[in-house]
Amino acid sequence: MSLTNYLVLASLLFAIGASTVLxxxxxxxVFMGVELMLNATNLLLVTFARxxxxxxxxxIAFFVMVVAAAxxxxxxxxxxxxxxxxxxxxxxxxxxxxx
Amino acid sequence: MTFTSTAATTLAGxxxxxxxxxxxxxxxxxxxxxxxxxxxxxxxxxxxARKAVYAAMSVVFVMISIAFLYIAQDAPFLGVVQxxxxxxxxxxxxxxxxxxxxxxxxxxxxxxxxxxxxxxIIFGLGLAGLLVTVVVSSTFPVAVGLDEANGDSNPVGVARxxxxxxxxxxxxxxxxxxxxxxxxxxxTHRQRLTRHIxxxxxxxxxxxxxxxxxxxxxxxxxxxSNAMDVPALDPTGAPLEDSVSRVLRIRGQEREFGVVAAxxxxxxxxxxxxxxxx
Numbered sequence: 001m002s003l004t005n006y007l008v009l010a011s012l013l014f015a016i017g018a019s020t021v022l023x024x025x026x027x028x029x030v031f032m033g034v035e036l037m038l039n040a041t042n043l044l045l046v047t048f049a050r051x052x053x054x055x056x057x058x059x060i061a062f063f064v065m066v067v068a069a070a071x072x073x074x075x076x077x078x079x080x081x082x083x084x085x086x087x088x089x090x091x092x093x094x095x096x097x098x099x
Numbered sequence: 100m101t102f103t104s105t106a107a108t109t110l111a112g113x114x115x116x117x118x119x120x121x122x123x124x125x126x127x128x129x130x131x132x133x134x135x136x137x138x139x140x141x142x143x144x145x146x147x148a149r150k151a152v153y154a155a156m157s158v159v160f161v162m163i164s165i166a167f168l169y170i171a172q173d174a175p176f177l178g179v180v181q182x183x184x185x186x187x188x189x190x191x192x193x194x195x196x197x198x199x200x201x202x203x204x205x206x207x208x209x210x211x212x213x214x215x216x217x218x219x220i221i222f223g224l225g226l227a228g229l230l231v232t233v234v235v236s237s238t239f240p241v242a243v244g245l246d247e248a249n250g251d252s253n254p255v256g257v258a259r260x261x262x263x264x265x266x267x268x269x270x271x272x273x274x275x276x277x278x279x280x281x282x283x284x285x286x287t288h289r290q291r292l293t294r295h296i297x298x299x300x301x302x303x304x305x306x307x308x309x310x311x312x313x314x315x316x317x318x319x320x321x322x323x324s325n326a327m328d329v330p331a332l333d334p335t336g337a338p339l340e341d342s343v344s345r346v347l348r349i350r351g352q353e354r355e356f357g358v359v360a361a362x363x364x365x366x367x368x369x370x371x372x373x374x375x376x377x
Contacts (some may be wrong), residue, residue, distance in 0.1 A: 001128035002121065003242050004234060006168065010133045011230035013161070016142040019223030028197055029151050032158050035189065035250050036142060039165055042181075046174050048116075053243030059260045059271060060265075065184050065311075066272050070279035072189050073201075076196045077286035089200045091212045 006047040013040035025090045027079050029070070038068045121242030127171050140166045153195050163184045173245040176254040316342040319356065328354045 013036060020033030043062040050059025083089050119122060123131075137160070138208035162185045170180035248256050261269050305312065316339050319331040328347050330338035338356040340348070346352050 001123045001125075005121065005131060005135070006172070007234040008231055009131075009138065011234050012139055013142050013304075015227030015230060016139070016146060018226055019219060020146050022219035023146060024224060026151055027265055028200065029145070029154050030105055032145060032193060033297075034348050035185075036145060036158060036161065038161060039185070040197055042177075043168060045174050046177060050169060050245050051121075051172070051173050051239060051242045053245060053248055055245070055248045055256045056299055057192055059265055059301060061174075061177055061216060062180065062257065062261070063265070063272060065180060067275065068155065068277050069189060071101060073279045073283045074286070074330055076192055077283040080196060080199060081286050083200050088325060089220055 003047055003051050007044060009041045010043040010047065013037075013043070025092055027082070027091050028076075030091060031075055031079070034075075035072070036076065037065060046077045117242050117244035117246075121244075128168065130171055134164045134167060135277070151197050155197060158193075159186050159190045162190065170291070173249055174253060176257050198203045260370065311341075315348060319359075328352055329359050330356055 017036030017040060020036065021030050022034045023056040024030050024033065042064055045057040045064070047057075049055060049061075079089060086093055141157040141160040141164075145154045145161075148157060162181060166181040166186075169175070169181055202249045245253070250256070273282040316331050318327050319329045319338075319342065328343060330340060330353070331342040333339050343353045
């Protein structure tokens, strides 16, 4: 098996995550789609690190994980705040700025 | 000590080296072909699952499988971090927020943008097709493998890079984490718009309203009846309505004391009747 299989798997996971962001309405599920995309990218980075024999890819994947953790904290705080004021976690209901 | 050495040998056994042609070992191929279809199925579960908790559990499955693949790909440090950070912290945070927001908050199926679903499906399929085509059709160099880079074990190699070439990025990321923690505190802080109501105010309000201050009386206890639905008797023998649970009263499941008393007395009288005894 060549390492390209890992890259194909990561591409599929990324596409599925992007479709989740486009198709689902629940803000939390949309956010999980973003996480899936980040994970797919990490898998890609780790595979490239192995392909090139350079650990930089793994280090960048590590940084992606840390940034993802920070992003999740803020994103979920925003979702909770919107839920408190609007009583809904659906992305369609956040349309107060609509004329 | 023995545990760490066993863990190290296990990880070394799982992490397999590449052959000369840049191919993986057959054990790793087997692991991949078992995990990859399951991962894609679980990821599709994220798109199609009706309930958000099911979606979260399928994402947890994908993330743990990715940790397996990291360890198989000579990245044991990232594999452990993946389990600890993603499945341990991030997904648990997601589950907490799901419980906070309400598990039954299901998706609305009404389309607010016309044709958005079909555009989304077409975009997803197109993106998958595009990425897979690019990956498959491009030529990659012969894979080197990480045997040389992982010479002093993988965590040591990663640490040399993080605290060497990437030290500035590492410090910036530390600042980012502190900022994120502060931001979460500020965002979830609830501003008090009304005066704080403490224990004293509550007790004063209760006294002023004139309701019963003591706990309500317990329901009547009779040895031959389920006593929850029968009112207790006050010293004069009158039933106390308040002693039966409000739920039972609203449902109409309360029983009159007179009915129960008749039920209880009837067998007692026959038993004490001398003719029946004979």
